[in-house]
Amino acid sequence: MIRVLQKGTHVLLRQQLSARPALLSANFATALKGQDAPPPIYTMNEVLTEIMQRLGLERGYCPIPKSREHLLKYTPKAEDLPARAMQDSYTSALLPLSTDLELQDNYVSHLGNVRMGRLMEDMDAFAVWVAHQHIKVPTLPANVNLPYTFVTILVDKVTFSDLITDVKQDIRISGHMSWVGRSSMEIVVWLEQKHHDVYKKITRALFLMGARNATNTGPAPVNPIAPATEEEKQILSGGEERKKRRQMIQAQSIFKVEPNDFEQSLMYDIYKRTTHTNTMELNKRLLPSNARWMSEWSTVTTIPCFPEHRNAHNTVFGGFLMRLGLESSWTAAFLYCGTRPKLMHICDISFEKPVPVTSFIKLTSYVVYTELNYLQIMTVIDVLDTSGGGSGQVTTNVFYSTYKSNETVHQILPRSYHETMWYIQGRRKFKYSMGLE
Template sequence: MLQLFKRPFVLTNVLRSSGVWSQNRYCTNNVNKENVAGTMSDVKAEIAKKLGIQEYWSVLPKNREHLIQYEPKSIDELPPRSMQDSFTSAIIPLSSDLTIRDKYVTFLGSVRLGRLMEDMDAFAVWILHKHVLLPNLDPSTPLPYTFVTLLVDQISFTEIIPKNDSDIRLSGHASWVGRSSVEVVVWLEQKIQGKWRKLTRATFLMACRNATNTAAAIVNPLKPANDEEKRIFTGGENRKRRRIQSQKESIFNQEPNAFEQKHIHNIFMKTMDLNNKSFNVRKIPPGAMWMEDAQLSNVIYSHPEDRNAHNSVFGGYLMRQALELSWALVYTLNRGRCRLRCINDITFTRPVPVSSLLKMHAHVVYTDMNYIEIVVVNETYDAISAEHTTSNVFYYTYVSDTPVPQVIPRSYNEAMWYLDGRRKFNAAMNLDGGNDVKIEGLTFPQ
């Protein structure tokens, strides 16, 4: 069995003494009340209040241009912040609020992971509100910022299946800060038999924009308060470098290496009829299926209720829809339930207008024994201009209790999907993509 976590995530000695952790273990002691934001409903209401966002929908959103004058012009105006300053937590009250519980429960009796991802995205924004401090801003003046999710790094899940009748706690803090970007770590726990048990952890990369979302805005620098925070900050620097390197090695920027080319050729040869020596006849090997037969699509019309604080479609809503589509695909192909092992990568390339038609396409792009790699691509369709624009790409790794069919690419386009999915899977499983050497253990970025 893969070991999902090498060690619990630890923040600082101060947080340990406040009862969040004890001796490197999660515990159920009272969290410092100053760090508790209430429920997720409280968090969302407070975000809208701090930004001065109107509660009702309007085709012409509330003008925020006047807030640009309050935007800091120099980094010298912003006091450094520590990770302790942004640490906060909130509760999803599944044990007591039956209305909330009904929105989170699946037909199998567990919790909808898509709903949890939606909350994690909103909670990441709340952590930014805790990190940002403008000393000269009048408390009655809305915050002159817009916060945007750029990407979500690998998210791994424990073996615990969330229960629909037990409270879930979100916690997190800023872990790295650039000039106008902030990395935020968010983790989930559920109270099971009186103890908080770890469910998952994710890192969000957020962009800080000005009040009208037309330009980048500088943000308070992060100054680690102790050695533990220095280690976490260094991890953020390493993840930044890894993201840059990963982008350079993308299938769009770098052709398949020799091993990958040979691998695709071997797959191709398995589909050929070697007796006839013809390229016109291809057959599917036993225990395999064509990639084109392993896909599922959905069309969603977005509504104002799906908007974020800035009248675009809320990123968490897109994450929920994509995850649930991927689950539907794997559920139908596997003819039963599969477990979501990890979310490998989520990218947000552009905002999605509320008036958009969302066309989501899920594809099984790679399989390995019991594992299934799925990519979901979100396209926005403008009915007036008839233009399709890719706004989001999501990668998911599922695991089945039984071996799954091997997916076989038929075209060159599908072969590139296959290699891209293979790279994502190997990265998620901590495999050496070039040599297929397995390294035991799924660990979070340190």
């Protein structure tokens, strides 16, 4: 979901979006293969500003957002939306790190690399920009703002290359629509950075976005996809398969169905390894050598939200939650390894509930699975109930991320049945992200 700009350098917006040169099929196919793509048109700051203008949003914080109910009557019917090719939505934007010193300060790590959490935040915003390129409403009057709201449902299949990022080199963000349903959209977004005058891949991610009406009170239809090339047909077909796989994985979640036969054997093996053979000491748990208890290796952070983290509806911008979750998981992995870990994959980021901008957010990152020199981290984001001194909390997001250490790490082991379920789920996510299942 798009964030509301609070600060940044003033930029000269391009006045004629329609004057953008059409992307040829050959260029589109080349871009999909991760090779050279046409030069970016916008900076990310321009993208964010343009999205605000299209939606009719204004700068400045207001506790009660400006009403968009007058736009509901312009919500199109599905049959009024023309089919679009994937290349219609293909677009790029630039993070001009080589020339913008203020931007460098916001993105730099203490080693001079680029903070991955910041990049995930930008990718989420950019996915909304791709949605804007895809949506075409012929019945919408020229002077009326776009009667849509776009929300992030899921982020999946984020795989990071071995490229060592440099905060003084420009980064290009590119993406296009890869599949659509009635009101849902799968958008592929990838990052590249200049390295010896050639853009090289940092990562690629799949965003599942939901199209909602202007007041975010119901779904809104989106344009169907009519593939223009063989490449687009293959991508669209793959989107259908990914949808089915997501549904299957969700249906088979360890939190919904019992473990399979192999996993039950694995659970029994853990029990045998951590239980004393002396029947007089069954209540005692044994920790094998080179192992650690899961309950003793988690990090907890609680932070307040502020208006700078908001979107158009005064709920927390999804990209900000992604940044918090990623940086929390990295902290947990670093403390567990004792050395700086490498982020390898993010296999699942779910967005269950909106987070009010007045919230206190609690982030808990657990080491839920280890294998050789890999760690699987589960990060849970809860919103704390502060009304009347209450201490309740509601889970709004769950992230799974995979890290790699230079050395073999201690094995993590569950101590309770509850933790054993986390262990099994973490193992599943690890195998999925590594392409092993």
